[in-house]
Each structure stands twice: as structure tokens, then as C-alpha cells.
Amino acid sequence: MRLHRNLVFAVIDALHLIFNEKEYADKVIEKVLRYDKRWGARDRGFIAETTYDIVRWKRLYAEIAEVREPFSRAQLFRLFTVWCVLKGIRLPDWKQLEDTPERRIKGRFDELSKIRKFRESIPDWLDELGEQSLGEKLWTKEIGALNKQAEVILRVNTIKIQKKQLQALLAENEIETIAIDSHPDALKLKERKNVFVTEAFKNGFFEVQDASSQLVAPFLEVEPGQRVVDACAGAGGKTLHLASQMENKGQLIALDIYESKLKKLKKRTRRNGVHNVETRIIDSTKVIKKLHNSADRLLLDAPCSGLGVIKRNPDSKWKLEPEFIDRIMGIQQDILQNYSKMVKKGGQMVYATCSILPQENTEQVNSFLESESGKDFKLVRAQNVYASESGFDGFYMALLKREG
Known part of the structure; x- marks a missing residue:
């Protein structure tokens, strides 16, 4: 993956608003994606998914990068370099990314991954509460599952359309879906797409709603x-x-x-x-x-x-x-x-x-x-x-x- 300066800077801006200004991530993403109308689906996807990923792993990345809140812009770039190294992304020759200790980052990751509160990137009090409430075994499994990226699930609006009809209609727009047998009205997207721009959404044929x-x-x-x-x-x-x-x-x-x-x-x-x-x-x-x-x-x-x-x-x-x-x-x-x-x-x-x-x-x-x-x-x-x-x-x- 080749990193583009304007997209990376947008991610840094978003992280500043979420971590330092305490704004809600979904609202920040909406705001930042309006920076440049020329950005295509791939560019927008990079900004949104990278931002959410760094937000998800904030505690682990901050521990590895040895930075503390409130984060300066330089420290936000350090969090970003940790993300790059752990994702195996080649760092470009930019002054903000100079002197990245790649070997030390990987070593610290291996070390911290043995401790649940760092591995799952959660505050101490939440880790303690989860274990007390659910028991160590279930909490360990549950917090691990909750740290995975959510899939996009649709609920078919059966007032207007049936599941198979909607699947066929979305497939015409190159949006492939899978029926979830245990959830009668649910369709899962095979890959993330912006479904809100489709005619099917505008016509009220479905809502985005998690299967649970x-x-x-x-x-x-x-x-x-x-x-x-x-x-x-x-x-x-x-x-x-x-x-x-x-x-x-x-x-x-x-x-x-x-x-x-x-x-x-x-x-x-x-x-x-x-x-x-x-x-x-x-x-x-x-x-x-x-x-x-x-x-x-x-x-x-x-x-x-x-x-x-x-x-x-x-x-x-x-x-x-x-x-x-x-x-x-x-x-x-x-x-x-x-x-x-x-x-x-x-x-x-x-x-x-x-x-x-x-x-x-x-x-x-x-x-x-x-x-x-x-x-x-x-x-x-x-x-x-x-x-x-x-x-x-x-x-x-x-x-x-x-x-x-």
C-alpha cells in the first residue's frame, strides 16, 4: 500500500478531534470526509478505517509509542507509525515519519500482547469490571470479539420488498450479500460498500441494522x-x-x-x-x-x-x-x-x-x-x-x- 500525504493528514486531523477534543468518532469521520470532494471510495475508506483502527487500539499503540494524552501532532504521527509497522505498510520518506524504530515497535507489541488490558486496548477499570461480571474466560473471549471490526448488516424492509428480490437488486449495483439463516430479514455485505447512495436505500427497501x-x-x-x-x-x-x-x-x-x-x-x-x-x-x-x-x-x-x-x-x-x-x-x-x-x-x-x-x-x-x-x-x-x-x-x- 502506498501512503498519500493528504489522506494521512486527514487521519491525523481526525485523531486530534477524537482524542484531544473528545468529539464522537462517527461525526468526526463525516466532517473530515468533506475535506475534498475528489476523494473516491478507496480514499474515503482508507481515512475511515484507519482512523477507527487507531481509535480501537489507542491504549496499545500509545503504550508502544510511549506517548500520553493529550497527544501533540508529532505524537499522533507516532501512533500512526505504530499502526503502519504492525500492518506491514512501508513508511514513505516524510519528516513526520523519520527515525521510526520498527524492530522495537514489533518487540513491544509481542511483549504487551501477553497482557489482556493492553492486547485488547481497554482501560484498567473496564477490564476489572468485565472479569468480575462475566468471569475471566467469557470476558477474555468477549472483549476479543468486540474488538473486531463490525460487519455491515442490512435488514430487509418486508413492507416493500422480499429478501431475494433485494439481493438481486443490490447485485445489479455490484453489492454482493449473504443471507443469514438465523436472522430472517438480515443480509450481510460480502465487502464494505456505501449502501446509503443506492436507489434501493432511497426507496426504503432496507435499513442498516446489526443482526443482534x-x-x-x-x-x-x-x-x-x-x-x-x-x-x-x-x-x-x-x-x-x-x-x-x-x-x-x-x-x-x-x-x-x-x-x-x-x-x-x-x-x-x-x-x-x-x-x-x-x-x-x-x-x-x-x-x-x-x-x-x-x-x-x-x-x-x-x-x-x-x-x-x-x-x-x-x-x-x-x-x-x-x-x-x-x-x-x-x-x-x-x-x-x-x-x-x-x-x-x-x-x-x-x-x-x-x-x-x-x-x-x-x-x-x-x-x-x-x-x-x-x-x-x-x-x-x-x-x-x-x-x-x-x-x-x-x-x-x-x-x-x-x-x-
Whole structure:
């Protein structure tokens, strides 16, 4: 691979914004890719993938390069040279890359790779928490799997098109996909492509949604004609999946505390040809009270640590703090206690997170079932989805039925 100065400088700029200015990696990539309209797909791919790779391995590379945050521009180039050496990329004769000790970099890598927190490039506190929560064996496997690059998975919008039709249509655009047998609506891209520019996307034939995330809507067992509430809808990935499972019939109420996210959902419903979704912002407790004892089905896709989706958000390893996990666990239990009142007798709800920690998952459900608010509910089934077993994101889902 031949390195191009303008592309490498764009990567350095991106790393500065992510590490020093604490901006979100996905937003930074979007910003940096607008630098030069002449960049083609390969150039853009190099910038995005190289940046994400260095973000993913920040701790390991910084240890090898012997640099500490905040990183100067020279130190960011040192991180980049470590990436080059470990990838076997020949370094050009640039002053920023002079005097790179290639043999020492490889030696330090071999040394540090024996220690999990360096090998998997994670903060000490997270390594300790993972081992305490999951046990050494499972945590070692799981964090290893979560450090692999996420694959691009599509969810077929069955309101508009069937899986085989979509595969054929994408193949005409030189986008090859593989059906995932265990996920009825999922297609995996054979190689990374920008699918958002396709007519198929603009026509609402698919959404980009990880395979594990696609398990959540079916877990709720919705039926056409029901009243279904998605209480933490966000921008609506799972809302849209629920709508297709309901065959666009019945009432699907999407709630969220952020109006900006619900606006995005409205745009997506139009593109997806979804007509049965109504959005409501949670701006007071009245919004929930009005829906008490009225929902046939309730989805609580609760806010969480996001530890199960590190492979697609590698910068979250550096933004996450122990205090946040403690705080979010309080919010999760509040959501279970208060929002569960929307389920009517005989109705069902799913509590889901994109976390792998039992304290955010099974322990939350058990606490709810033992409480006054949960006394009428029964656990029907639960599922832990681990990246080390599925190859996709880490997730948790629990289906509960209200009997009393």
C-alpha cells in the first residue's frame, strides 16, 4: 500500500478531534470526509478505517509509542507509525515519519500482547469490571470479539420488498450479500460498500441494522392490529422493524425524551412506507400515565453502557466511565418500574439492552420482578447474545408477561 500525504493528514486531523477534543468518532469521520470532494471510495475508506483502527487500539499503540494524552501532532504521527509497522505498510520518506524504530515497535507489541488490558486496548477499570461480571474466560473471549471490526448488516424492509428480490437488486449495483439463516430479514455485505447512495436505500427497501439488534422486535411477538408501544424509540431502528412485523396494521406509538430523534424517525417512516407509527415526546409523566394499562406489547430498549456494541463504536471505550454505568443502572430500573404500567393484563413487554453486563440485564429484571411494580409480571424467557458466540453485537432480551 502506498501512503498519500493528504489522506494521512486527514487521519491525523481526525485523531486530534477524537482524542484531544473528545468529539464522537462517527461525526468526526463525516466532517473530515468533506475535506475534498475528489476523494473516491478507496480514499474515503482508507481515512475511515484507519482512523477507527487507531481509535480501537489507542491504549496499545500509545503504550508502544510511549506517548500520553493529550497527544501533540508529532505524537499522533507516532501512533500512526505504530499502526503502519504492525500492518506491514512501508513508511514513505516524510519528516513526520523519520527515525521510526520498527524492530522495537514489533518487540513491544509481542511483549504487551501477553497482557489482556493492553492486547485488547481497554482501560484498567473496564477490564476489572468485565472479569468480575462475566468471569475471566467469557470476558477474555468477549472483549476479543468486540474488538473486531463490525460487519455491515442490512435488514430487509418486508413492507416493500422480499429478501431475494433485494439481493438481486443490490447485485445489479455490484453489492454482493449473504443471507443469514438465523436472522430472517438480515443480509450481510460480502465487502464494505456505501449502501446509503443506492436507489434501493432511497426507496426504503432496507435499513442498516446489526443482526443482534434484529432479534429484538421478533422477541416481542407482535401481531397486526395490536397497540404496541416502543418507549425508548430513539431514531427508530427497532420501531421500523416492529412496523414491518405488524404488517403496517394497528397502532405503534414511538416515545422518546429527545424530540430530535423522533424527527429522524418520522423521516425514516416516510422512506420505509410505514403508516402506523405515531411519535410522542416524553416531556412529562402525563405522557406515560395516559397509556397506563393500554398496550398489548411494550418494548423497553433501555439506555445502557453500550458495551455490546464496542465493535461499531470503538471510541466508546475511552468515553465510558464507571460512574456512568452506576447512573444508567438507576435509570434502567426507573424505566422498568414506571413504563411497565403501560402494559395491560395479558400483555407482554421486552426489556432489552446492547450491554453484556448481568448487572444491566438479568439483575435488573430480577429486581423488577421482586418489586411491587413487577409482582404481576412473569418472566417468559430471556436471551444473552454474546459477540464471541454470534459474531455480531452483544445484546440482552427478556420477555415478560403481565398476568395480574
